Amino acid sequence: MSCANASAQWYVISGLHRTGDKVTSAADGNTIQNGNDNPSVATDAGDGNDKEEITTDTPFVLDMPDVLQVGLVLPFQISTKANSNFLEMYSGALMAVKDFGATGKRVEVSVLDESEPVTPVTTAFLEDNHLVIGPVNIEDIQTALEICPSDRFIISPLDPKAASLVEGDKVIQAPSYWTRQADEIIGWISSDTSWQDEIVLIRDTSGTDAEQAAYLVSRLVASGKKFKTVGSVQDYVPVQNGVSRFLIASGRDSFINTTVRALGILATKYSNITLYGTSKVRNSSGVDPEHLYNLELHYTTSYFIDYENPEVKDFIYAYRALYKQEPGQFAFQGYDLTHYFLNVLSKYGVEWYKKLPDYSERGLQSDFRFEESEAVGNINTAVRRVLLGKDLSAVIQ
Helix, strand or coil, X not given: CHHHHHHHHHHHCCECCCCCCCCCCCCCCCCCCCCCCCCCCCCCCCCCCCEEEECCCCCEEEECCCCEEEEEEECCCCCCCCCHHHHHHHHHHHHHHHHHHHCCCCEEEXXXXXXXXXXXXXXXXXXXXXXXXXXXXXXXXHHHHCCCCCCCCEEECCCHHHHHHCCXXXXXXXXXXXXXXXXXXXXXXXXXXXXXXXXEEEEXXXXXXXXXXXXXXXXXXXXXXXXXXXXXXXCCCCCCCCCEXXXXXXXXXXXXXXXHHHHHHHHCCCCCEEEEEEHXXXXXXXXXHHHHHHCCCEXXXXXXXXCCCHHHHHHHXXXXXXXXXXXXXXXXXXXXXXXXXXXXXXXXHHHHHHCHHHXXXXXXXXXXXXXXXCCCCEEECCCEEEEECCCCCEEEC
């Protein structure tokens, strides 16, 4: 509850917090600034009252609101045992609002506890907010879609399964889908492999979680790179003059753990072995991290915090000062989501959802990049490449 209590401090700053009736901030910010760390992305906006026609592939009217309205729908479970993860996520979101308030922008935040039956998402709530982050679960998102106005979108903040709702519905999938991790790892291993190297695909043939394994194989075939398929590495002899680049195609923890252990033993005899995989390999339950570092695991992931990043350090210091505790992954997620979508809203106005492909941002924990799509909604396609080193380092590539 400390995070929720601390948020009350923010009633006195420009970035406004509200949980019930609307409150008007005294600040009046006219300058819209771009939070993207790419200096080539320019930002221009009027004083909030003018409408400007912009010529793009999808014409729209730049209608800039005087106050940016944000709605958060999270399962706080306040009436039972408060969910610390979502209180933390809420606190991270308020940190982003605080940053916007410090620059003179006017932001109001409405909050619903989706776990409470007395506070359901209503059409009025969706209409009143330019941005709606949440609900979290796919079932609750589907319910909210039934009453979602035609000019509003629901931002799915966590559930990967919600990506299935994007096509044909008014959903924006903030976490990148697992297929993007697979695409990125294939691109990575393909660009690393020279003519002296050998790609070795270790495929799980049990039939469990076959979809993801089959997709990874299909993308490797489509890359045009030659590769060898093996079911085990017990009798494998690495190439002599190049690097044997192993790729695990499985979602089963037991298979991943057995394979990593076998590769780790093989690496004690040969130094020219490198392992590739998605975040599933890195996060597999029971896997020995020492093997992953020795194999210099190359993996792709939707979330990774570089604690050497000065911006990450600044966020941690600010979070500690305000909440008297350490920020976790949910705090970073809340901050990144709110920061990115507030930037898009402040740049493009109430029809911000039409311009997602035009604006990308590198967050503290995750990145945002949306591509042109015929689907009504959008899926974030940005993933991070992370390289583990034998010196126990972990760096973003």
